[in-house]
Amino acid sequence: MEVQMEELRQQLEKQTLINQELHKQNNYLERRLQEKEKLLQNGQSHYHHLEFPAQRSSNEANLEVRRSRAAVMAPEPILEEQLEIMTSKVKKTVSETSLIVKAIQKNDFLSRLDDEQITMMVELLVAIDIKPGNNVIKEGTEGDSMYIVAAGELLVSQTGQNLRTLTCGDVFGELAILYNCKRTATVKAKTMVRLWCIERNTYRTIMTNKSRKKREQLMGFLKTSRTLNTLNDRQLSKIIDSMEEVKYHNNDVIVREGEEGNTFYIILKGEVLVTKMMNGQQKQIRKMGKGEHFGELALIREILRTASCTAVGPVTCFSIDKEVFEETIPIEHLKLHDSEVSNELDVPGKTSVSSSLSLTDLIPVLYQEGRYQGEPVTLGVGGFGRVELVTTLQEGKYFAMKRVSKKHIVAKHQEEHVLFEKRILKATQSDFIVRLHFAFKDNRYIYMIMDFCVGGEIWTKLKEVGRFDEPIAVFCTACVVEAYAYLHKKGIMYRDLKPENLMLDAKGYVKLVDFGFAKELRHGDKTYSFCGTPEYMAPEIIQNQGHDFAADFWSLGILVYELLVGSPPFSSSEPAKIYPKILDGVLKFPPYMSEGAKSVISKLCRPRPGQRLGNTKNGIKDVRHHRWFSSINWQKLRVGRLEAPTIRLIRKGPCYINFDRFPFDRDLAEEEFSGWDENF
Template sequence: MECQVEELRQQLEKQTLINQELQNHNNDLERRLQKTEKLLQELQSHYHDLEFPDQRISNEGGLVVRKSRAAVMAPEPIPEDQQEIMKTKVEKTVSETSLIVKAIQKNDFLSRLDDEQITMMVELLVAINFKPGNDVIKEGTEGDSMYIVAAGELLVSQADRNLRTLTCGDVFGELAILYNCKRTATVKAKTVVRLWFMERQMYRTIMTNKSKKKREQLMGFLKTSQTLKALNDSQLSKIIDSMEEVKYQNNDVIVREGAEGNTFYIILKGEVKVTKKLNGQEKQIRKMGKGEHFGELALIREILRTATCTAVGPVTCFSIDKEVFEETIPIEHLELHDDISSKVLEEPDAPEKTSPSSYLRLKDLIPVLYQEGRYQGEPVTLGVGGFGRVELVTTLHHGKYFAMKRVSKKHIVAKRQEEHVLFEKRILKAIKSDFIVRLHAAFKDTRYIYMIMEFCVGGEIWTKLKEVGRFDEPIAVFCTACVVEAYAYLHKKGIMYRDLKPENLMLDAKGYVKLVDFGFAKELVHGDRTYSFCGTPEYMAPEIIQNQGHDFAADFWSLGILVYELLVGSPPFSSSEPAKIYPKILDGVLKFPPYMGEGAKSLISKLCRPRPGQRLGNTKNGIKDVRHHRWFSSMNWHKLRVGQVEAPTIRLIRKGPCYINFDRFPFDQALADEEFSGWDKNL
């Protein structure tokens, strides 16, 4: 026994020595790693930019700390004689032009220039040659030129320490064309070198004159607008300051017929084709060119576009959204005038004769039957909810599919939901958004209310989420972006949705997401509160649970919950017992899985802030802050609105019978009781 104890003691001592050695080795590795990281930081600090002010580099070569006053940038006079400057144009070959353009495009600063500015730079760059050993830039001297390497090699050094080599296509000294700054490195020719260079005065003259000319041009364009003609130059100038430059490629849709109008456009470059649907055919109305504008009535009225505007080749426009415009110009200063171009684009015209609402009759709708499986021969049920069922129907003569929501009138009265049903029908009939399911017609008999809805062949997001477990980030981003667009439309019209969840999101044939079921929607004046307790427990905002009164901010809370569920597969606050869900929501502790990205965590945290006034989407900039969040950095919002984003959800949609993307439900043969109170007489 004693021998065994001694043997164990020796083994323990040996293991302790091994552990000590490993610890010493780890400490040594950590010291070496820290030393390497310190050196790397120092190198990065040196490499960052040749024009990086040296007073900003810390003694340790690590974090940048400014210990002195910022350099004063004295204003410099700018030559007015544009013609004299243009005399200095230097002809360049195709290959020289290509090299310069590529160099500009890969430079962080110069790549921000627009095409016209780049063209002017290319034309005015001058060639200069240096022999081996010649200094191009000397550390400590004042700089006034930027350079692009056309041929040869140069050596960059700082305090006699070599940093790197510059070769063909590299740009250096570029900050000197912005302001008078001291060079913080020496650049010396290693070989015979040919450079393209430009002085600061030349560059600033190009940019200033270009901006002035563009502003004068825009002012002239705005003055031709009938709606804006009463504004003075100061007010027009404010509009220009608020406008954004947007570019479109050939065949890009700028505005689509039937979409809500909220943006005014001026064409700066290119040609725009105006088309309109007539008798089911797309017919060209006219073409618009530089200086022409469209969409001005969208700045002052709630209107729908009644023509489609498409880019013919590359097009550059200046645009302003209604929301920004209203912050800039008081509406009483505007002339409410309808000119011809506005009428073509925006006056609502009569409904198309082929609209389903014009030919649909309840007696003509026939159920679609399952063609196989356990329910073969029975009518297809697309969904079952607390207030009724949704069935797939079609018509004999037109061959279109519709989703028919059938709700028991007796049940509506028993649950005191008469007003909600009437409201749902009224707003769905008025809504014209590509991100909200359309209501084509509504009928009633003694037992049911029938709502004939657009059929979304892709099925529920809920079904897809169950099938795959959780969505990849690109799919979640796309789905959420569609909801954001639906929210933007509804909130602008003073409508809260209040029932967001994957079950109420449908996929159309293109994979775009549409909001369905407006049973809990409510009209609310911005600034007011409502106190009803409604919604799906996992998605309820704290203020609803606490009966503190809620507004549109509750929708943004549920948006955060949706993002979480799409990425994880279940909501953050859940339990099999609803009573246990509410305390979790009020505690507000969000636990994120390790695989969730930082962008998603940030968005969810900002949407699910306990205080409604601090929630993203409910602060000063409204829903714009949601759109501009980094999680949506890959989303082109304009292209999404006009249906030109390729939906990543398309791969979730299965091919087969029209009902293949839906869960299957047995047919309910029981008839609801009749109801004769007459509450639905105005339906």
């Protein structure tokens, strides 16, 4: 008994120690998250001051406004009035709703409405009471309302002759909700009558809104198709006009692997499970939801389905078959790449990832252990989105997927910046800048599929060790100098340098990531936006004096200081106190910092932009030639042949071991259909 008690006691002590360690780790992670959030909030507090990457004339700005209004369904004053009408929903009992729905369904015109339109109409019908002998409609007058009889009797007459009697559930006056027409008969209450009524403005608003939104959705869905994305809006509109709505029940097989395909589908409602036979077993590939499509190659060639698609619960699709499609769009108008042939269902095939990857090919990598075991790996969290680790089923290649809410982009007026970021990264061919391989979008997010830098963030490594030894700081900064040289030569300012935006690849080389603040600028011009991370802002930005490429060199000096010290030279828990420190410009160096480091920081962080190292007549050559970089062979660095001292910072283990861990975000962003990302 005593032996058992002692064993239990030891187990309890051991478990207590484990719990304490876990508690410490949790506290540490929470502190890290709070630190990151604070930095993000500081950096985002001035987002509303950001201007678009390219300056516009006032006329162009007005055109931009007019284009955005054109997308709205009615002129603004009318729209506000109609929205007010639409919010005035009238609650109805179950029996009242049933009566209205039955009346709509038996009416030849109204029965064409879909379920959502009927629901909206039911909500917006208002009740009116008519006394016996009063006219509801008078022959020859203009009308603007439709009616459904809720109770009582009405007499219909024309040119003085009685035609019929209307009773509960009958519909009349429906043409008036389509256009301003004259009434062809008189309708008079025989008894006390209650009617459900809807006016033309209300009806047209709900129908127009619904139809336009649905069409915009479908247009957006079609534009994500690699086979159809070369078609213009007019051609895509023709396809939409030719598509049909089809409904499926739970477990209905929509597409069966191995069968001949002749139909293209877009999911409007519900979920579709994609499975593929592998090693004699059905392997679940993924679930597809609203807006996703499959079967596109069946429209243009004879092909067997490469996977099965099954309805999960009720599913509604928009579909078009090959025969109808061929009558709609000439085949020569399509641009088909050979690499697309084996990915008919956008599931992993045998083609090269680099030539034919689609969003549906990407599978989240899951944590294999720890508190988030089994959840998708999140590499980073920012104010504008998340970066997740994904892979491909067939090749097993890893990518970092940046996922950003479109709604949030619009709310923060960052549409132009996001488009510019994508354009820069897509065109960039530098080993010191993260490469964008693919860009996708759906109703909720834009996705950027980029290099996965297995070594993790410099910021994470810096926090792990406190501060870097000088050789590591020199090497990291040299990589940034090469990235700057590439960007500045192309007329691009970076404007968001900080350890969080520097990543280590497998060789220990540093890559610049996150180009959300980047801007094109002609040498000699200035820009006046207020952006960046407070601790890294150059004084001319704070003073609204106009800034250029010199601001990047200021932030380079701040980076060198933080790498060597562990924190930037001008910092405070209150952002408002950071700016005076920057303007004062007093640099305090710790005693362990080398003279070379002090010199390069002081020259990069000169208050006057024209005096900064890198911004004088010799340009970035002066930075390379500074004695602090004497250990760097720039030619070997550029070709990747210089041994990276950072390699010892990279831990071995699961592919995500060098990253902080974050809980998976299960909340979906709201859908966004403004169309700003049409060419994303």
